[in-house]
Amino acid sequence: MSLSKNKIKYIQSLKQKKYREEHNTFVAEGSKLISDLIQHLPCQLLVTTEEIRNNIPTSKAKKTIIASRAEMRKASHLATPPDAIAIFYQPTHNFSTIDFTNKLSLILDEVQDPGNLGTIIRIADWFGIENIVCSHDTVDVYNTKTVQASMGALARIKVHYTNVIDLITKYKDSHIYGTFLNGENIYSETLSPKGFIIMGNEGRGIRPEIEKLITHRLYIPSFSTNNTTSESLNVAVATAVVCSEFRRR
Numbered sequence: 001m002s003l004s005k006n007k008i009k010y011i012q013s014l015k016q017k018k019y020r021e022e023h024n025t026f027v028a029e030g031s032k033l034i035s036d037l038i039q040h041l042p043c044q045l046l047v048t049t050e051e052i053r054n055n056i057p058t059s060k061a062k063k064t065i066i067a068s069r070a071e072m073r074k075a076s077h078l079a080t081p082p083d084a085i086a087i088f089y090q091p092t093h094n095f096s097t098i099d100f101t102n103k104l105s106l107i108l109d110e111v112q113d114p115g116n117l118g119t120i121i122r123i124a125d126w127f128g129i130e131n132i133v134c135s136h137d138t139v140d141v142y143n144t145k146t147v148q149a150s151m152g153a154l155a156r157i158k159v160h161y162t163n164v165i166d167l168i169t170k171y172k173d174s175h176i177y178g179t180f181l182n183g184e185n186i187y188s189e190t191l192s193p194k195g196f197i198i199m200g201n202e203g204r205g206i207r208p209e210i211e212k213l214i215t216h217r218l219y220i221p222s223f224s225t226n227n228t229t230s231e232s233l234n235v236a237v238a239t240a241v242v243c244s245e246f247r248r249r
Helices: 004-011 015-022 031-037 050-055 067-076 113-128 145-150 163-168 235-248
Strands: 025-029 042-046 064-066 086-089 104-109 131-134 158-163 178-187 195-199 218-219
Touching: 004 042, 004 067, 004 086, 004 158, 015 025, 015 086, 025 145, 031 042, 031 086, 042 050, 042 067, 050 064, 067 113, 086 131, 104 113, 104 163, 113 131, 113 145, 113 235, 131 235, 158 178, 163 195
Parallel strands: 042 064, 104 131, 104 195, 131 158, 178 195, 178 218
Antiparallel strands: 025 086, 042 086
């Protein structure tokens, strides 16, 4: 069975958030990523080439289509067409039932770059952080670039969108950590294994309304001997450093 024009149109439509929300689906590309996700998430459609069809558990897909390379190029969201494309149903997480009291969780305040969000999801997976809570203006977790950058961790990490100020206020007695250029050295501060780590926007950092709710201001010091070192770290890199230090304790 070839990949029809309607199916290509449907896959292409999922580049846009409104259609992902309408259909409650998202796109993942590449046999390795798909093989990871298909073990955990229901797959609506799997499109693969003849050469690698046996490398993916096609029995887990609701429908499988064997397509040509030319058809894959037309359907793909990526600059370099993959060997497989899959459409997955978005997982459902019951945010209201989660008790964050005894967990270490991440809060993302207006993170805009989809690659950064995907990398942070992967970092959370590595360091055993189960929940990432995003402000409503953080980039969509099902953006194709985010999905690709998460490298399958999306299937294991719960990502939520909510009013983060309301959440922090609800847990006002918890440890609320944030990173700042004028904070306390993270390597000498006492760190709790429970609470929230807040990471801010790539350019503006943590917004003032959230900053005033933070109980512990942290700083990642530079060890460069140059006076002209970089002003700050990329938000995903900073998240990795912070999570590593929390888990090291």
